[in-house]
Amino acid sequence: MEERKVDVAIIGSGTAGLNAMGRVKRAEKDFVLINGGEPGTTCARVGCMPSKAIIQVAEDFHRRSLFVREGIEGGEQLKMDIPEALEHTRDLRDNFVDRVLSNSTDHLSEDVFIQQYARFVEPGVVELEDGQRIRAEKFVIATGSTPIVPEAWKAFGDRIVTTDEFFELEDLPASMAVIGLGVIGLELGQAIARLGVKVTGIDLSENIGGITDPEVNKAAIEVIGKEFPLWLGQGAEITEEPDGRLRVTAGENSVVVDKIFASLGRRPNLDRLGLDKLGIALDERGIPAYNPNTMQIGDHPLFLAGDVNADRPILHEAGDEGKIAGYNAGHDEIRAFQRKTPLAIVFSDPNIISVGSRFADLEADSFKVGEMKIAPVGRALIMGKNRGTIRVYADKQSGRLLGAEMVAPRGENLAHLLAWCIQKEMTVGELIQMPFYHPVMEEALQAALTSLYHQVEAKNAGPIAELISID
Structure with a gap:
């Protein structure tokens, strides 16, 4: 039986697999990229990008409900051509997929990018559908996930x-x-x-x-x-x-x-891989135990990255996991990497956000909560979107910002500001010293942070603290 040897075999050509490939190439290792099923990332084909396209169409159409209030005549006469809207979404989707492929696998030879399913037949060896076997020193498993249907x-x-x-x-x-x-x-x-x-x-x-x-x-x-x-x-x-x-x-x-x-939800695409041949146990979700800072499965020369591990099924996290897995697959010494501040956005209207530590993850009596309702916020009123609430969390004693959950217009932007501040381990006192323009949605965040500042024990020294204490 034909067998080919490489340094690294990457299984899956989605976001995690492509980022792993970049790190393996940088390490100048001989590799193959194996992909069963449709090429292209989940995000571009059926995930975050086409969903945002249809969301934008729906939001644009929904705005007509405000036209009468704003003095715009004829808004109620607007009609939606659903088939045309769906075709527009597919056109954008195809464009996104083409961009991914043209910047990645389209440039790889058939010897490097193998479009077949693979299955482990023994440690260090996978067999392809055509019977060819690939022996590799290390493997990156980035096979993604599939929607759950009972x-x-x-x-x-x-x-x-x-x-x-x-x-x-x-x-x-x-x-x-x-x-x-x-x-x-x-x-x-x-x-x-x-x-x-x-x-x-x-x-x-x-x-x-x-x-x-x-x-x-x-x-x-x-x-x-x-x-x-x-x-x-x-x-x-x-x-x-x-x-x-x-x-x-x-x-x-x-x-x-x-x-x-x-x-x-989605289940991991691991059933075809034959991990049982390697003696690797799976948990109740069908996922092997792995280190989220190295992406290594136990002490095996295997690295799990992206949606397949069901930990942080978000594109930027899949990209980071692919880089970590690719780096460790391409080097002799296994290196642990610090993960970024968790950030999750639901692109509903208004946005639903969680950043840093979630409310349920925090220890009771160890933190304080600052809150601001969106209803009276001037910019939200002008946009006709004054619905929701912002809640921010800080360590009770040190005042260090820990996390936030919110439902708020333009929450996607507020969430990024908070994620950056949490990653920099800033305190609430430091945040409220930052400039806030008027009228912007960030003023709602400023109000929540000011409320939070009054509750934590740590206070800023100097004139700023005196100013904040004024009623």
Whole structure:
């Protein structure tokens, strides 16, 4: 049987795999990049980029509801051509994918970029679909993830839609149940509701969008719940109606819909790899134990990176993990890297944000909370988006900023400012010494930080502290 030897084999050509490849090339190691299925990143094909395209279309169309208030005539006459909007989204999606490929795998020879599935047959050796074997000193596993669909639901065929199918739809149904109100469920659920689909949102959890702060969660439910009903705290059951439509029941609630958007999370693409051949145990999620600072699986010459580990399924984190895995696969000595401040954004309207430590992660009585409601914020009022709340957390004694959760317009920008400050280990006192323009959304953050400053023990020395203490 034909066998080829390389220094490093990278399995998966998504964001993590491509970033790993960059580090392996920099280390001047001989490598192959193996990819089964569609090339291109999840983000570009079915994730963050096409979803933002349809979200933008929906938001632009939704703005017409403010036209009368603003004195713009004829807004109510505007119509939405759904097939055209979906084609526009696909055109942008294809452009994003082409850009990824043209800047990465399009430049690799067939000997280096192998478009086949691979499976471990013994330690250090994978076998491809055509029978060829690749022996490598180290492997980077960056095989990504797949949407979860319960086995019983598969009998309903194309009436169950995941992100893998959503962007291929040529039209939207009249009604849809969105089951799972995490990032994707909220983003696309709100978008299609704004495009005219009758949406019902359902989640087993009482929280939406990954929020753990009860006050922020309450605000988010209030805002999103005005656009479509939210059934929380109950699992969903699906049955087929005589006319072929689907009945979704959650507790005492029931609705009949044309299609269901299943956004129940994603499972790691590890089942094809044959990790059992290497004696590697998997946890209840189907993931092997690994070090998040080195990406190494136990003491094996294997490195796990990107969505496949289900830790931080976000593009910039996948990129960082790929770089860490690629660096360690390309060097003899295993090096641990400090991870960046956690940052998560739901591109709903308003944005739902968590940055740094989440509320549920903090020890009771060790931190203080600063809060600002969005309702009276001048810039938000002008935009017609004065909904939500900002909550920021700091160490009670030192005043060091720890994290934040919020539902706020332009929260994506506020979150970045906070992430940078948390990573620099700044105190609340230092933050409120920074300039804040008027009128901007950052003033809402300033108010939350000022509220927080009054509660922590550490105070700034000098005139600033005196000024802040003025009522």
